[in-house]
Amino acid sequence: MSQKMGGYRPIRAEMNDESKGIEKAPEGLSAPKYGRIEIDGKSWAFILDEPEEGKATLYIDANGDGDLTNDPEVSWMPRKQDSFNTYNGTAKVELSKD
Numbered sequence: 001m002s003q004k005m006g007g008y009r010p011i012r013a014e015m016n017d018e019s020k021g022i023e024k025a026p027e028g029l030s031a032p033k034y035g036r037i038e039i040d041g042k043s044w045a046f047i048l049d050e051p052e053e054g055k056a057t058l059y060i061d062a063n064g065d066g067d068l069t070n071d072p073e074v075s076w077m078p079r080k081q082d083s084f085n086t087y088n089g090t091a092k093v094e095l096s097k098d
Contacts, residue, residue, distance in 0.1 A: 013037050013046070021045045023066035026059055044093050062093045
């Protein structure tokens with residue numbers, strides 16, 4: 001996306017317990033937080049499942065249909081920094097959606 005957008009631009013996304021706009025979520029979520037990524041007036045729902053034990057997983061509704069079970073897998077990798085984990089990843093979304 002950085003090539004289409006003309007460079008890297010961090011995007012802040014608030015998360016909460018409300019699954020507004022999500023019609024179907026992946027099974028087996030244990031500690032989900034919900035939010036939306038907004039770019040140029042368009043938005044995509046996401047779920048960050050971050051259990052106390054185990055690996056965090058990020059899901060993005062790349063095609064904007066409200067179903068987070070039919071989208072490409074998101075790369076979401078931890079990196080240990082002192083006593084904390086930070087995460088970095090990549091995902092593709094459909095920019096041409098209405």
